Amino acid sequence: MQKVEELPMQIKKKYLLKSKDSRKNLVRIEADLRSMVSFRQLNLMDEKFGLREAFDVIFCRNVIHYFDHPTKERLINKFYNHLIPGGFLFIGNSETLDKINTPLHQITPTIYQMPI
Ligand SMILES: C[S@@+](CC[C@H](N)C(=O)[O-])C[C@H]1O[C@@H](n2cnc3c(N)ncnc32)[C@H](O)[C@@H]1O
Structure with missing residues (x-):
């Protein structure tokens, strides 16, 4: 979370979503971008x-x-x-x-x- 705070607001709005669990201090990556990643x-x-x-x-x-x-x-x-x-x-x-x-x-x- 600390690392994404430094990202420009425009990038955060476009690619980041709040965690499904609001108690967790995490972000999720927007689905289209996520689908481009494979491990x-x-x-x-x-x-x-x-x-x-x-x-x-x-x-x-x-x-x-x-x-x-x-x-x-x-x-x-x-x-x-x-x-x-x-x-x-x-x-x-x-x-x-x-x-x-x-x-x-x-x-x-x-x-x-x-x-x-
Ligand atoms: C110090 S960690 C760095 C992890 C990450 N890149 C970072 O900067 O936080 C070193 C990583 O190298 C991986 N590693 C070491 N030898 C490897 C190998 N032969 N093939 C793939 N990964 C290896 C280890 O599993 C470990 O995750």
Whole structure:
């Protein structure tokens, strides 16, 4: 709840609903937007993720810092193969792709972009 308070009012009005249980300090996501989301489990260590899609954005925050350099580089290049041209990879604030050999361009310290 605290996190959604910071969203612009226009976004909140368009996409957020009150919790069905008014005693709970929660929000629900509006149905059309919710229907666009699917959840799947994958193992980042798998050679292929079992995904055929390429994504506009990949969020992988606070995960890669557990991996050694070769593992991290392999994973980042797998993400690369699942981004559309111009797509973004978001990593955690305490993470870096320094010394990782990748064609992704650094846009801000934690946002990388696939060349168009
Ligand atoms: C510190 S948590 C970060 C969770 C979330 N991304 C966040 O920022 O709050 C690290 C997550 O990495 C997941 N993880 C670690 N190794 C993984 C792997 N090989 N495949 C998929 N997920 C993995 C763990 O299950 C855990 O949920």
